[in-house]
Amino acid sequence: MAEFFEVPNETIFTMETTPLKFGPGATGEAGYDLKRLGVRRPLLITDRGLMRTGLPDRVCRVLREADFAADLYDDVHVEPTDASWEAIASYVKDRDYDGFVAVGGGSVIDSAKAANLFTTYPAPLSDYLNKPIGKGLPVPGPLKPLVAIPTTAGTGSETTAVAVLDILSLHVKTGISHRFLRPTLAIVDPLNTLTLPPMATAYPGFDVLTHALESFTSRPYDARPRHTPDQRPVYVGRNPVSDLWCEKALEYLGRSLRRAVLNGYDMDARTDLALAATYAGIGFGNAGVHVPHALAYPIAGQVRGFVPPDYPPKAPLIPHGLSVISTAPATFRWTFPTSPERHVRAAQLLGANVGGVTDAEARHVLPRTLLELMRDTGIPDGLCALGFGEADVTNIVEGALKQERLLACSPRAVEADDLAEIVRESMRHWT
Ligand SMILES: [Fe+2]
Numbered sequence: 001m002a003e004f005f006e007v008p009n010e011t012i013f014t015m016e017t018t019p020l021k022f023g024p025g026a027t028g029e030a031g032y033d034l035k036r037l038g039v040r041r042p043l044l045i046t047d048r049g050l051m052r053t054g055l056p057d058r059v060c061r062v063l064r065e066a067d068f069a070a071d072l073y074d075d076v077h078v079e080p081t082d083a084s085w086e087a088i089a090s091y092v093k094d095r096d097y098d099g100f101v102a103v104g105g106g107s108v109i110d111s112a113k114a115a116n117l118f119t120t121y122p123a124p125l126s127d128y129l130n131k132p133i134g135k136g137l138p139v140p141g142p143l144k145p146l147v148a149i150p151t152t153a154g155t156g157s158e159t160t161a162v163a164v165l166d167i168l169s170l171h172v173k174t175g176i177s178h179r180f181l182r183p184t185l186a187i188v189d190p191l192n193t194l195t196l197p198p199m200a201t202a203y204p205g206f207d208v209l210t211h212a213l214e215s216f217t218s219r220p221y222d223a224r225p226r227h228t229p230d231q232r233p234v235y236v237g238r239n240p241v242s243d244l245w246c247e248k249a250l251e252y253l254g255r256s257l258r259r260a261v262l263n264g265y266d267m268d269a270r271t272d273l274a275l276a277a278t279y280a281g282i283g284f285g286n287a288g289v290h291v292p293h294a295l296a297y298p299i300a301g302q303v304r305g306f307v308p309p310d311y312p313p314k315a316p317l318i319p320h321g322l323s324v325i326s327t328a329p330a331t332f333r334w335t336f337p338t339s340p341e342r343h344v345r346a347a348q349l350l351g352a353n354v355g356g357v358t359d360a361e362a363r364h365v366l367p368r369t370l371l372e373l374m375r376d377t378g379i380p381d382g383l384c385a386l387g388f389g390e391a392d393v394t395n396i397v398e399g400a401l402k403q404e405r406l407l408a409c410s411p412r413a414v415e416a417d418d419l420a421e422i423v424r425e426s427m428r429h430w431t
Pocket of ligand 1: 207211293320324
């Protein structure tokens with residue numbers, strides 16, 4: 001009987017997520033939830049940009065009303081680095097916190113995951129970092145409670161088991177993935193996103209969109225090599241359950257991304273985006289993302305002069321969502337043959353009229369739908385508009401090839417030439 005199951009393919013998928021509290025005003029219940037989780041001495045983690053919005057102070061007030069001392073660490077680095085993770089871990093060390101509240105976007109929530117890990121199970125950074133850059137050792141056991149309160153509708157970090165950082169000395173972006181990194185509770189409150197300016201809505205919105213699309217088109221869980229339970233990766237590939245979350249996220253984005261960017265006070269659109277970010281986080285947090293995310297890391301890492309509107313401080317930066325969407329249309333033209341029906345279905349969920357699409361046109365439906373959405377929401381016209389040219393193709397491709405964990409989720413085998421073609425096709429979108 002045992003031999004019957006000895007097939008080379010994976011036959012099992014897993015689905016894990018963070019418990020969720022969702023709705024306008026949910027932030028006000030953070031104190032109740034910390035108590036419920038048994039926390040007595042929490043540290044609130046945020047960044048300086050968010051401090052200016054007043055939100056972390058409001059959360060501190062909520063915690064004080066629940067009789068917590070509510071210490072605050074506001075020095076998270078936007079786009080965290082090995083140095084910034086070390087700084088927060090050494091701040092937390094010896095301070096006797098028994099829980100964390102992260103108020104911010106992906107950078108803050110990921111830094112809180114790291115602070116929790118490196119002070120609960122101290123070890124050199126490289127021990128836990130993903131292979132091939134680190135040793136990829138498993139997290140030894142459960143961490144302290146972490147309540148994540150996202151302030152953008154973007155990364156989905158509040159539901160994922162991943163924390164990402166830049167390794168400064170290697171000029172490479174990598175991370176740690178392990179189920180114990182997942183926050184204990186996500187408090188998603190659309191009111192926290194109401195005042196985000198247009199591009200601070202659009203870029204994270206496109207991050208959500210690529211999470212959903214990449215997961216929806218990723219290599220199926222049962223078309224990958226078999227794993228033992230302890231070696232099975234966090235990203236298992238698309239499966240019937242991740243599809244549900246991704247499809248719903250695409251539907252919400254299709255009806256509300258434009259609206260939220262063009263009128264930030266549209267509460268229904270903000271609610272849709274917050275839900276979409278969470279749904280896509282659950283979908284990709286289990287299925288995985290592939291080529292656009294692998295390419296996004298070297299693209300963001302090699303920024304030259306591009307200064308994004310609506311982002312403080314006024315320094316060169318390619319926000320994560322912008323770097324991922326830049327190569328998405330070309331990628332989905334390339335992945336189309338692996339699942340034509342999924343690509344057309346995704347376009348339909350985003351609002352495209354796919355009735356009467358011929359076989360010859362089908363390949364272009366999803367890329368065209370994305371480009372229309374990008375153009376309507378102020379996304380720049382391709383990598384050229386971000387300062388890149390032909391001379392950068394090799395470096396971007398080399399950087400992407402290091403993202404083995406992500407490329408393993410690509411629905412077709414990826415060679416350097418494929419990536420180079422996708423990058424070249426992404427230089428200009430519509431001129
Ligand atoms: Fe992302």
